[in-house]
Amino acid sequence: MANESVPISISGLAKTYGSFAALKDVSLAVGAGEFLSVLGPSGSGKTTMLMMLAGFVGADRGSIRFGGREVTSLAPHKRDIGMVFQNYALFPHMTVGENVGFSLRYRRISGETASGRIADALKMVHLSGFEGRSINQLSGGQRQRVALARAIVFNPAILLMDEPLSALDKKLREEMQIELRQLQQRLGITTIYVTHDQREALSMSDRIAVMNHGAIEQIGTPSEIYDNPKSLFIAQFMGESQCLRIRTVEGDALLGDRTLRTRGGPLKFGPSEHAFLVVRPEKLVVLKPGESPDEMNVLEGRIASSLFQGESIVLNTELDTGDTVTLRIASNQLARCSLPRPGDRVRLGLHSHDTIILPD
Amino acid sequence: MASAAPLNPNRFWLYCVAAAVIFFLILPIAVVVPVSFSDSKYLQFPPEAYSTRWYESYWNSSDWLRATRVSLTVAFCTVLLTVPLGTAAAYAMTSVSPRAARFLQIVLLLPMIVPGMLVAIGIFYIYIRFKLVNSLIGIVVAHTVLALPFAVMTVQAALQSFDFRQEQAAMSLGATRFGAFFRVTLPQIKAAVISSGLFVFIISLDEVVISLFIAGGENTVLTRRMFVALRDAVDPTVAAISTLLIGTTLLLLVALAVTRRGQRG
Ligand SMILES: Nc1ncnc2c1ncn2[C@@H]1O[C@H](COP(=O)(O)OP(=O)(O)OP(=O)(O)O)[C@@H](O)[C@H]1O
Numbered sequence: 069m070a071n072e073s074v075p076i077s078i079s080g081l082a083k084t085y086g087s088f089a090a091l092k093d094v095s096l097a098v099g100a101g102e103f104l105s106v107l108g109p110s111g112s113g114k115t116t117m118l119m120m121l122a123g124f125v126g127a128d129r130g131s132i133r134f135g136g137r138e139v140t141s142l143a144p145h146k147r148d149i150g151m152v153f154q155n156y157a158l159f160p161h162m163t164v165g166e167n168v169g170f171s172l173r174y175r176r177i178s179g180e181t182a183s184g185r186i187a188d189a190l191k192m193v194h195l196s197g198f199e200g201r202s203i204n205q206l207s208g209g210q211r212q213r214v215a216l217a218r219a220i221v222f223n224p225a226i227l228l229m230d231e232p233l234s235a236l237d238k239k240l241r242e243e244m245q246i247e248l249r250q251l252q253q254r255l256g257i258t259t260i261y262v263t264h265d266q267r268e269a270l271s272m273s274d275r276i277a278v279m280n281h282g283a284i285e286q287i288g289t290p291s292e293i294y295d296n297p298k299s300l301f302i303a304q305f306m307g308e309s310q311c312l313r314i315r316t317v318e319g320d321a322l323l324g325d326r327t328l329r330t331r332g333g334p335l336k337f338g339p340s341e342h343a344f345l346v347v348r349p350e351k352l353v354v355l356k357p358g359e360s361p362d363e364m365n366v367l368e369g370r371i372a373s374s375l376f377q378g379e380s381i382v383l384n385t386e387l388d389t390g391d392t393v394t395l396r397i398a399s400n401q402l403a404r405c406s407l408p409r410p411g412d413r414v415r416l417g418l419h420s421h422d423t424i425i426l427p428d
Numbered sequence: 429m430a431s432a433a434p435l436n437p438n439r440f441w442l443y444c445v446a447a448a449v450i451f452f453l454i455l456p457i458a459v460v461v462p463v464s465f466s467d468s469k470y471l472q473f474p475p476e477a478y479s480t481r482w483y484e485s486y487w488n489s490s491d492w493l494r495a496t497r498v499s500l501t502v503a504f505c506t507v508l509l510t511v512p513l514g515t516a517a518a519y520a521m522t523s524v525s526p527r528a529a530r531f532l533q534i535v536l537l538l539p540m541i542v543p544g545m546l547v548a549i550g551i552f553y554i555y556i557r558f559k560l561v562n563s564l565i566g567i568v569v570a571h572t573v574l575a576l577p578f579a580v581m582t583v584q585a586a587l588q589s590f591d592f593r594q595e596q597a598a599m600s601l602g603a604t605r606f607g608a609f610f611r612v613t614l615p616q617i618k619a620a621v622i623s624s625g626l627f628v629f630i631i632s633l634d635e636v637v638i639s640l641f642i643a644g645g646e647n648t649v650l651t652r653r654m655f656v657a658l659r660d661a662v663d664p665t666v667a668a669i670s671t672l673l674i675g676t677t678l679l680l681l682v683a684l685a686v687t688r689r690g691q692r693g
């Protein structure tokens with residue numbers, strides 16, 4: 069029932085506040101019907117970019133196109149975008165039905181047709197029959213749904229959301245993530261979704277754009293971003309990464325005096341340049357004595373402490389090189405039986421495919 | 429709301445001061461109202477005999493009635509001019525930069541800071557040049573200048589707690605900026621706008637100083653007419669009119685309190 073979904077293309081978009089560049093030369097293409105998450109630290113320009121797409125913030129340079137339509141300087145009310153705000157921005161002086169139906173009068177839809185559309189939208193967010201309720205009588209989750217219904221009732225081709233779930237508690241948030249994603253796929257609506265929550269971005273998105281200092285640092289599928297970070301910033305921003313300083317000699321990466329096996333073959337670093345080995349806690353395994361598989365890098369050390377966390381056990385290990393690494397192992401019977409204790413010497417394995425080397 | 433606490437003997441002096449303040453605030457009313465019902469030809473307190481003759485004298489004087497009509501017309505027009513201006517100014521201050529807002533704030537509050545007599549003299553000289561002295565428009569404009577700060581502050585207070593993302597939401601849904609203001613913002617600050625209107629009405633109705641300079645002749649307002657009446661001869665009709673003015677103002681204040689309550693609830 070949605071309009072033909074349209075791609076979004078942004079090129080060279082920039083915005084400066086005084087002397088502060090909030091957005092620097094951002095280019096981005098979002099496919100029709102795609103769900104793109106925008107992640108990034110606070111102040112990295114996520115909201116600024118979204119507000120420019122919506123037309124509330126003017127661009128200093130660059131252009132925005134929705135499908136074939138150039139919208140860079142189009143007024144917000146002509147852009148035909150559904151928007152969901154962090155605090156929902158519902159109209160408290162109107163009922164749920166009036167909130168959801170707000171956009172319809174501007175599209176000359178009234179009477180029975182309008183009520184039908186409102187009912188359909190409320191049904192999609194599981195709030196059938198809520199038309200007459202007042203906004204003040206709704207729970208946080210229900211408000212969120214009303215905001216969503218209000219944003220999709222007029223079949224916009226594009227949906228923009230700025231941290232729409234951040235005000236909900238964890239359980240409700242996870243429920244809404246699934247619902248939102250299903251609804252988005254059913255409607256095939258091109259979506260840009262700003263979030264602080266990397267887990268949310270990883271589980272919901274077709275692709276993720278990670279922003280830093282007003283620029284897009286990396287864009288890719290969730291697994292590309294997570295497993296193949298292009299920079300130390302991305303590696304540290306996604307997941308619980310630990311960065312160990314290494315030396316590079318003639319294309320080889322050296323941790324202590326050991327050469328690391330990597331997925332990509334010889335490194336493209338100059339001689340004796342500093343670089344980092346990025347290790348994620350869940351990628352490390354405890355090797356059995358004597359075991360040393362070909363495709364694994366072996367890190368030797370001593371267990372400093374172990375921490376039980378319910379679904380997993382965290383082991384802090386002091387490596388012989390002086391670095392410390394943390395590994396996370398699933399908390400099951402098999403693992404528990406062979407669990408090393410604090411003080412034990414261990415040999416840790418890191419698969420060459422999980423061995424990420426990044427320049428400083 | 430504090431519930432009625434028992435009197436605290438340590439606060440004896442505080443109670444004395446409070447009682448004195450209340451006494452002096454109420455005193456003029458307590459004198460004027462009985463005097464207005466006096467039967468005497470002079471301002472006499474306490475009156476020896478009571479009658480409503482001074483109310484009749486007011487009602488039968490075309491002079492007084494015309495002044496009343498002028499005062500009400502001026503107050504009404506001042507409301508019509510001040511409320512939209514004040515609302516627009518308060519709104520504008522939320523959407524310009526903080527520096528510009530501070531500047532606007534000071535300019536808008538100037539009539540409140542500058543002594544009334546100075547404002548009156550300034551306006552008088554300008555009006556002579558533009559031939560606006562004693563004209564209805566002139567009085568309305570002058571009263572607007574005087575009342576604007578109050579209107580702005582009242583609406584500003586309401587806008588402070590308004591979430592402007594609602595306007596963005598409305599625009600994303602298809603409303604123009606004007607449409608968003610009228611359908612989303614205005615309904616939510618309605619009570620403040622109405623109470624600013626009542627406030628402005630009271631200010632205009634009770635205004636004396638500027639009116640003394642520029643509201644004479646054809647368009648003599650009630651307050652000026654009263655002043656003149658007291659200067660020329662001691663006329664208890666003035667007490668009757670004062671009582672009527674006090675009554676009107678009290679009614680408006682009650683209405684103000686009711687809209688304020690509605691706004692909060
Ligand atoms: N109107 C403005 N005037 C001046 N600076 C602004 C303005 N709006 C945003 N900025 C600045 O631009 C930068 C980017 O802001 P933005 O709101 O886009 O960040 P964000 O990525 O959404 O952050 P968060 O995750 O905290 O929401 C911030 O440093 C902010 O201070």
Ligand SMILES: [Mg+2]
Nearest residue numbers: 114115116230
């Ligand atoms: Mg933001």
